[in-house]
Amino acid sequence: MQALAGFVLLLAFAWTLSDNKREIPWRTVIGGIVLQIVLAVLLTRVAGARDAVLLLNRLADALQKATDQGTAFLFGYLGGGELPFAETRPGGAFILAFKILPLVLVISAISSVLFYWGVLQAVTGAFAAILRRSLGIDGPLALAAAVHIFVGMIEAPLLVRPYLRAMQRGEMFAMMTCGTAGVAGTVMVIYGATRWVPSSSPPPSARRPRSPLPR
Numbered sequence: 001m002q003a004l005a006g007f008v009l010l011l012a013f014a015w016t017l018s019d020n021k022r023e024i025p026w027r028t029v030i031g032g033i034v035l036q037i038v039l040a041v042l043l044t045r046v047a048g049a050r051d052a053v054l055l056l057n058r059l060a061d062a063l064q065k066a067t068d069q070g071t072a073f074l075f076g077y078l079g080g081g082e083l084p085f086a087e088t089r090p091g092g093a094f095i096l097a098f099k100i101l102p103l104v105l106v107i108s109a110i111s112s113v114l115f116y117w118g119v120l121q122a123v124t125g126a127f128a129a130i131l132r133r134s135l136g137i138d139g140p141l142a143l144a145a146a147v148h149i150f151v152g153m154i155e156a157p158l159l160v161r162p163y164l165r166a167m168q169r170g171e172m173f174a175m176m177t178c179g180t181a182g183v184a185g186t187v188m189v190i191y192g193a194t195r196w197v198p199s200s201s202p203p204p205s206a207r208r209p210r211s212p213l214p215r
Contacts, residue, residue, distance in 0.1 A: 007033065031135040064103060071102045107155040115162050124160065140164075141171045145178040153179020 011029065018024060042049040071079035079098040114120040127146065128139025135142075140163035144156045156179060157164065167175075 025136055028135050028137060035135070063106070067103045067106050068099070071098060104154050104158070108158045108161070111159045111161055114159075120159070120162070124163070137174075138171070140167065141175055144175045148178045148181075 015021060015024065043053060044050075068080050072081035073079075075081070075098050077083045078095055079102070111120065114123075124139035124143050126139070127142035131137050131139070131142040140160040144160045147156050147159055153176065157175060164172075
């Protein structure tokens with residue numbers, strides 16, 4: 001009941017913010033809801049579908065780990081290598097520019113290579129053939145929305161960078177919405193690396209003996 005109420009409220013909120021309510025593609029809206037329900041059933045009830053998604057997730061994790069190893073080799077402890085000093089606070093040595101931005105550069109480079117080889121065009125065409133008939137959306141938007149499961153909202157548009165100029169405003173907004181609607185692995189890395197676990201022992205300042213008060 002709560003999930004159904006969430007569907008209704010989100011759709012009502014999106015309809016309220018629309019600047020052209022008469023041109024809302026209800027085919028895409030209804031098809032997206034049905035597709036989401038079908039995917040939920042597949043991922044929770046069918047073992048093969050769940051294993052396929054986990055395999056893709058492991059490939060994304062392997063790319064993340066390889067990037068981390070290269071960053072640590074190039075930048076040393078700034079990029080996640082062994083610290084030359086003791087880390088007194090968990091996550092204190094985490095530097096966003098040396099931990100997350102290298103992955104953005106790697107995704108951009110991979111996108112350029114795949115586009116040069118023609119692989120990106122083939123994948124985008126496959127997504128377009130499947131989702132254009134069912135949801136009425138093009139391949140670049142479908143591909144960018146699909147990869148948001150594994151990468152963040154910065155890396156996903158880089159995979160379809162050659163198609164960004166031809167995208168309409170509604171497609172750009174849909175792609176941005178997909179990025180903010182989920183949590184990718186790179187974002188989880190940020191949260192996991194910057195977490196702070198309070199120690200059970202009091203801080204050093206609290207253990208220092210107090211000086212006697214002046215009489």
